[in-house]
Each structure stands twice: as C-alpha cells, then as structure tokens.
Amino acid sequence: MPRRTEGNLGLLRDLVASAEPELTPESIVAAIRAAAPETAILGKLARSIATDPGKLLTAHAAAIPSHSRLVIELIARGAKHVLIPECALCEKQVMLKYAYRDRRICGSCYKTAHQSICQQCHKVRPVAKKLNGLPLCIQCYRTAPQRSALCSKCGTLSPIVARIDGSPVCQLCHDRPRELCSKCGDLHPVHSRLPALLCRRCYSTMLRGREPQKTTVVKHRPLRTRDCTMCGQHRLCLDFLTDQPRCVPCAGRPEKRCISCQRQRPVQAYWAIGPVCNTCYDGKPGRCTRCGSAGLVLKLESDNVCFQCAGRPAIVSRQQAPFVCSACHNVTRLFKNRRCARCSLDIELIELIKNREGEINPELIPLRALLLEHPTPKTILGWLRRSTAGVAIVKSLASAELEISHATFDRIEPNNATNFVRSMLISSGILPERSEQFARLQAWCNRFFKTCDSADRNVLDTFAQWHLLRRLRGKAARNQITNASNSWARQRIRVAAALLSHLRTLDKALVDCGQLDLDEWIANGPTTRYSVRDFVRWAVRRRLTDELDVPQRKTVSAAESIANDERWAIIRRLASGEIEPLDLRIAGALNLLFGQQSSRIVGLTDSDVSVIDDDVCILLGSEHLPLPPPFDQLIMELITLRRSELRAKRNDGSVFLFPGNFYSRAVDVGRFTERLNEIGIMTRSGRDASLMDLAAKIPAALLRDLLGLHINTAVEWNIAAGHSHTKYIKRLKTDRGRKLKRRDSW
Numbered sequence: 001m002p003r004r005t006e007g008n009l010g011l012l013r014d015l016v017a018s019a020e021p022e023l024t025p026e027s028i029v030a031a032i033r034a035a036a037p038e039t040a041i042l043g044k045l046a047r048s049i050a051t052d053p054g055k056l057l058t059a060h061a062a063a064i065p066s067h068s069r070l071v072i073e074l075i076a077r078g079a080k081h082v083l084i085p086e087c088a089l090c091e092k093q094v095m096l097k098y099a100y101r102d103r104r105i106c107g108s109c110y111k112t113a114h115q116s117i118c119q120q121c122h123k124v125r126p127v128a129k130k131l132n133g134l135p136l137c138i139q140c141y142r143t144a145p146q147r148s149a150l151c152s153k154c155g156t157l158s159p160i161v162a163r164i165d166g167s168p169v170c171q172l173c174h175d176r177p178r179e180l181c182s183k184c185g186d187l188h189p190v191h192s193r194l195p196a197l198l199c200r201r202c203y204s205t206m207l208r209g210r211e212p213q214k215t216t217v218v219k220h221r222p223l224r225t226r227d228c229t230m231c232g233q234h235r236l237c238l239d240f241l242t243d244q245p246r247c248v249p250c251a252g253r254p255e256k257r258c259i260s261c262q263r264q265r266p267v268q269a270y271w272a273i274g275p276v277c278n279t280c281y282d283g284k285p286g287r288c289t290r291c292g293s294a295g296l297v298l299k300l301e302s303d304n305v306c307f308q309c310a311g312r313p314a315i316v317s318r319q320q321a322p323f324v325c326s327a328c329h330n331v332t333r334l335f336k337n338r339r340c341a342r343c344s345l346d347i348e349l350i351e352l353i354k355n356r357e358g359e360i361n362p363e364l365i366p367l368r369a370l371l372l373e374h375p376t377p378k379t380i381l382g383w384l385r386r387s388t389a390g391v392a393i394v395k396s397l398a399s400a401e402l403e404i405s406h407a408t409f410d411r412i413e414p415n416n417a418t419n420f421v422r423s424m425l426i427s428s429g430i431l432p433e434r435s436e437q438f439a440r441l442q443a444w445c446n447r448f449f450k451t452c453d454s455a456d457r458n459v460l461d462t463f464a465q466w467h468l469l470r471r472l473r474g475k476a477a478r479n480q481i482t483n484a485s486n487s488w489a490r491q492r493i494r495v496a497a498a499l500l501s502h503l504r505t506l507d508k509a510l511v512d513c514g515q516l517d518l519d520e521w522i523a524n525g526p527t528t529r530y531s532v533r534d535f536v537r538w539a540v541r542r543r544l545t546d547e548l549d550v551p552q553r554k555t556v557s558a559a560e561s562i563a564n565d566e567r568w569a570i571i572r573r574l575a576s577g578e579i580e581p582l583d584l585r586i587a588g589a590l591n592l593l594f595g596q597q598s599s600r601i602v603g604l605t606d607s608d609v610s611v612i613d614d615d616v617c618i619l620l621g622s623e624h625l626p627l628p629p630p631f632d633q634l635i636m637e638l639i640t641l642r643r644s645e646l647r648a649k650r651n652d653g654s655v656f657l658f659p660g661n662f663y664s665r666a667v668d669v670g671r672f673t674e675r676l677n678e679i680g681i682m683t684r685s686g687r688d689a690s691l692m693d694l695a696a697k698i699p700a701a702l703l704r705d706l707l708g709l710h711i712n713t714a715v716e717w718n719i720a721a722g723h724s725h726t727k728y729i730k731r732l733k734t735d736r737g738r739k740l741k742r743r744d745s746w
Helices: 003-019 025-035 039-051 053-057 065-076 107-113 138-142 200-208 341-352 362-372 377-386 388-398 406-411 416-427 436-451 454-477 483-505 515-523 527-541 564-576 582-594 631-643 669-678 683-695 700-707 711-720 725-745
Strands: 098-100 103-105 115-117 124-126 129-131 134-136 148-150 157-164 167-170 178-180 187-189 225-227 234-238 255-257 264-271 274-277 284-287 294-300 303-306 609-612 615-619 624-626
Touching (some): 003 025, 003 053, 025 039, 039 065, 098 107, 124 138, 134 138, 138 264, 341 377, 341 388, 377 388, 388 416, 406 416, 406 436, 436 454, 436 483, 454 527, 483 515, 483 527, 483 669, 515 527, 564 582, 582 669, 582 683, 609 624, 609 631, 615 631, 683 700, 683 711, 700 711
Antiparallel strands (some): 098 103, 148 157, 157 167, 178 187, 225 234, 255 264, 284 294, 294 303, 609 615, 615 624
C-alpha cells in the first residue's frame, strides 16, 4: 500500500476513533475502505474531515458524498454518535451528490433547483428525462406515447417499466426481484445493497437510527417554505427558488383539454391516452369496445374504453372484478375496503355519530340520513377527510360534549366549518330554522354596544331593539333579511352613536341638541350621516329631543339607468341562450324585465312559481305575474334541477332556485351580483331602466301588487317617469264612460 494511502487511512482511523471510541480499529478500517475504495476518494475524504473533525458529530450540509457513505458504514457497524449529513434545502438525511451555493444538496432538490420548460406541457418543472433530446417533466414522461406499449402479460396499453426477454411489461405486471433482507429477514424487493442487502423499510430506519417497528416517516422541508406571492401565507411553495413562490392551493392544478369530454378543465390524472378531468375520472358503467370487458368505461368520441385500455395507473387485473362494490355489488369506483362511495360514507358516518359508549347518538340519525341522500357521496367523503374542524364539532355533539343548539354554535368562533355543520343540522331538522342574518345582526349589536360610552348605551339599545330590529323581525320570519338589510341597520346604529359622541364633545346631551348643531355635523361629514334621519325622527317621537329635521336624500335616479335599446338587446341574448348559465339567464330576466333586486331574486323558491291557466306565473308581490317565453320554460327547468339538489331543499319542503354552498341557505347576494356583472348585466342600472319603463305605463298601485314595491317607492317611480296617479284615475273614468256608452248603443 502506498505511503500516502496509509497516512490518509491512519488519519481517518484516528479521527473516527475519537468520535466513536466504542468501535474497534478493524471495524473503522473496514468502514473506511467500503466508503472510499479508491485512493483519490480516500485522500479527498481525509482532507475534508481533517479540516473540521466536528463534521462527524454534526449534520453538516457541506459534506462530500464519501462522507455520507462513511457515516452509513459506521452506523451499520454499531456507531452511535456520528450523524448523517442533511440536505441544505430539504434537511433530508440522504446521499448529498450535488453542490449548491457552497453547500451540498440531494438529488431531488438539485432537480428542483435546475428546472426547465417541459416540451410537452410547457410548464417550468424539474426535468425527469429527455426523450429525443427534449426535456420532459415527470408527469409528461410517465404519459409519453414513446413509453407506452401493449403489455406482453395483460395486453393493456400502459407505460412500460421493464422488458423481460425483449417483451414489454407494465408496472402492474412487473415483479421486482425479491430477496431476504439482511436486517428484518423478510422477503422484500431490494432497495439497497450498501452496506448490506436491505429492504426499503430497514434502509430508512437505519438512516434514522430507529428500530423498524417504530418507524414513522415524516417529511420536513422547512427551507422550501416561503411567503406565497398570491395569498401571503407562509407555506410549502412551488418555485421556491424564484421570486414568485406559490403555495400548492394557490397554484392549483394545470388546466388542459380532457381527452374524454373535450373541455378545458383542471387535470385530475394523466393516463396513457391523455389528461382526464375530475368528472370523467370515475367513469360510467358500460362495455369496452376494444376488449369487450364490462365495467367502468371512458367515452372517447364514439368508443367506450375501459380503464385498462385507457392506461389508468394502479389498476388491478380484470379477473379480480376491480369495480364491483363488495357491499351493494354496484359497478362503480371503489374506495375503502373495496366499497363504493355511498357504502364507504355510511360506515364513516356511523363512526362519526357514535357517543362515548360506542352507540349511535339517536339525535344525529337524521344527519346521517341527510348526508347519505347526497347525489355525489364522494363529495361528503372528501369533506370528512379535509374538514378536521367540522368533523371535530360533529364528534363533540355526538359525545354530548357540546349541546345541540343554536346557542352552542353562537359561542363557537364563526367560520366555514361551523356554518356548514349548522346548515346540515338545520336541513336535517335537528336544529330549528332561523334567520342567520338576523342572528348575526343581534350578535353584532351586543358587541358594538360594549364599545360605546355607558351614557349612550341605553339610548342606542332602545333605538335598535324597538325601531330597527322591530322592523326586521317580520322579514326574518319570512327569511327575507339579506346582507344589505344588515348593512342598513348597522349603518344607522353607527351614525347614531357618532352623533351622540359628537354632542358629548360639545358638552351637550341629546335633549340639548339644536338644529344648527345637527346641520353643522351633517355638513362636515360624509353623506352617510344623512341616515341619522331615522334616529332623529325616533328620538323626536320619544320626546328625547326637540323638533329636529334631517332632509331625505333622493334615491331614485333615472340618470344611472341604461338605454332601453341596450336593455332589450341583453334580454334577447338571455332568451337566445347566448349566455349559458341557466340560473343567470333567469336572474337577468327578472332584473331587466321586472326590476327585481339581487337580494330578492336569490330568496325565490319553487313555491313562488305556479302554473295558472297554462301560464307559468311568478309571485313577486301580492299578485301572480305571467312570465314571457322562453323564460317560462327555463324557470321550470331550473326548478326541476334544484329539486334534485340536496343543498337547495328547505325544511318546509320547498327548494331555493338559487341555493348557496351551505344547506338550506340561498346564495350570497354579493357574489351572485358579481356573477351577473361579469356577463354584462349591471343590476343597479338594469333595475332602474326596467322600473322607469314600467312606471311610465303602470300606475303605482299595480307596481306595488305585481312587483312587491312599497307604495311610496312605487309613487316616486311614477313621478320620476312622468306618470301620475290622477292620469290613471282619469283614464279609468274615460274607459268606464266608453263602456257605458257602448252598452247604451246596444
């Protein structure tokens, strides 16, 4: 052995012996020779450790690859103090083959740091392989047509992972060589032969210094977390080495044209035949036109292709009947324990609503029945897996830790999970139905009054309870309170509190307020101060102040309305089907034809629509109003659609025509208005134009009965349109005189 080699070997032996005194010199030398079999590698390893002997006892990320191999060899021979170097980015204890900014990183992080544009999907991703000199990401490489062929064993068109005697074999049919693991003694596929023959499980436990029975693989990637440029939250991000990191929820799945439905949709999976969307991923029962097998098929133009022929990964052989539910024997997609989505959901719901004794809570049986009726049970399965907060609330209700009441949910911090569970309990009849908007307003009033001065709290509470909330209780009984109603009440309470606070700065009480003080306060502030008119009039009636007057702002303005030609052009687009969403076509027609607000449109149910003398009529006021074609047939189609949706049903048996995401609740008014605005229907200007046109032809009394307007509002629209009530009376007298004259001539 050359003298230099002996010197490097002796130096390394002494350094390792100082770190691991329990190892014998023979074991240390054997580990060094296995880790550095060549003279050049041995010299490089000796120089690296000699410059910093503490590297052996710390997970230093600047370690060279032979350093990692040496530590692995020492651990295999009983070392307890040395540590395997960690990747500088992901902090994994693996072989560090690559250098990055004076530090060492693993192969996975190296690929991520050296991304390129995939030549198939045109996304910036790590390069997995190069086909014909073109870089491909791992998804496109797996589904590349060059890698797909007919498997020689199962005959399926799938990506080929091996060739046995020149014949292609897919991943499902390929059996990796199995040997006895030198650590656990079981027969497993070989994962590593360094330092001995090990399976994947024992190799991982050896790296972490744990026993195989106690292994828990936990992924830690703290250096890949960044502040997302879209949502601003500190999360595990894609493109974390660039100046535009995006978290996984914000980045979303890429959109491509589905190979089956030909729609541009987010990709659920990449099969051998191409990308598949979420809707087509489950398939439908049928018979494959290629192989003739019966099961779930994917429609491709005029053919039906089974999942095996479509090249869907991880599909077992046809002889095992992969798509037959073991409980109901339906042909469908299988979930846990080879059961369909509905049977799997039933089992999970039973476990969800059990009490502490392990028995089903009888109070929550209607909830189980409601969720089992869902048309897409896999949606509820996904919710049970994702919403940990919602599941925790249901379990607490089942175990009697929480009382099943609205007061319980009012005490819990409001969020989507709480609101969704409450809506399910209301829809199933476990909780009584109530106006959530009115309850939120009452809770807001209680919180707001605590922030007010104690001298003003009694006056504000009386004003809110006996004036504002008293007017809204009738709407709450009819479930007609909206966000706009809440904003209306909150604004008047805030303005009243601001007026009382201003008077206190002037060392005046409400009874001492004069007209000059009130006018000066209104003039020197925003226009919202005009809404103090309700509070002032209430205070005058209660004799809390002298006679005061606040001018009322004019709300009816014809200048904001669109032209009639433009309005009728949009109506023709709605009638012809140029605007596709059915719910938006109906809502747009009600807005442009009858001047209905979005807040009133979203509250409509199927009980508001009836057929009278072969005419489809809708109840907007106290009288039924016939709908013109084709909107009469469209609204009947919408009713049929909503009656098949579980979320649209109410406790009284009716269904919302415009349901929201929560059970037994209408869609949010603000979001629905935004959707109408996106298709070119500006609800405010469209309503003004419609009411101006109707008010010029119809008297105020009929406007009130047909459209549900307040009589004062209807009169104001008549005046704005130049159509007064006296002209209507005169026309009635003229028509009556003509009828009498005609009758006399008979």
